[in-house]
Amino acid sequence: MKDILVRSLTGVVFIALIIVGLTWNVWSAIAVMGLFVGLGLAEFYRIFQKENEGPERFTGITGGVLLFSGLCLTWLSWADQRIIWIPAVLGALPFVVMITELFRSKNNPIQNVSLSLFSWFYIVLPLFVLILLRGKANFPFEAIFPIGMLLIVWTNDTFAFLSGKFFGKTPLFPRLSPKKTWEGTVGGLLFSLLAGYLISYFSGLDLTFWLIAALIVAPAAIIGDLFESMMKRSLNIKDSGNILPGHGGILDRFDATFFAAPLFLILHFIYF
Structure with missing residues (x-):
């Protein structure tokens, strides 16, 4: 119970810092x-x-x-x-x-x-x-694109984990990440699409863009996570650090974003 509380509080502070930083100016x-x-x-x-x-x-x-x-x-x-x-x-x-x-x-x-x-x-x-x-x-609405992308990444990560935990049976990439499953991957993608829909609904921005973004960001996030797993396995370590209690290190939290952000930027340039 204590570990869950620490992980939750760390996650809230981490997400709040990013959202406030991107939104303020x-x-x-x-x-x-x-x-x-x-x-x-x-x-x-x-x-x-x-x-x-x-x-x-x-x-x-x-x-x-x-x-x-x-x-x-x-x-x-x-x-x-x-x-x-x-x-x-x-x-x-x-x-x-x-x-x-x-x-x-x-x-x-x-x-x-x-x-x-x-x-x-x-x-x-x-x-x-x-x-x-x-x-x-310097006004908050300008931050909707990076925050929206990050929300899709975080949604995919959370619901891929939960879907895999409750329904996962078929390994996705056992050599690098034995706990990841195809069921979790599909669950993460579906909830990412839902996140894209909600972002469009509350922001008033184009729905098609955000649905396409979800279809690009979710797989990119998974590849980013697998790449960092490969890197950590080659170094024989579990986490990149311990600066975020319950979450590991900065690289552990941004591994999906490292791959998703450039692809999202390309989509943004093409679409707008």
């Missing part, structure tokens, strides 16, 4: 997502450290935060020619990682560079996508 959205970028990168570099081997933490985390900040500033000031130096600095960041590895004398330098660059692609870019979806306007 564009700067609060950048601040909250920037916080998760930093925490997510810290987790990533911690789980890939083994016996003094692995990618360089300080360069990777600092570079990732700078990349996120630079992307946000460039996007906010796109028409201002004075910010041309920001993309130039961002373009130099991968070379900083490569140069740093020259002086570390580690056994797997190419792997370390690859992991550092992958961490930016895997964590930084999808969370920046949420900022793009949020838009620049």
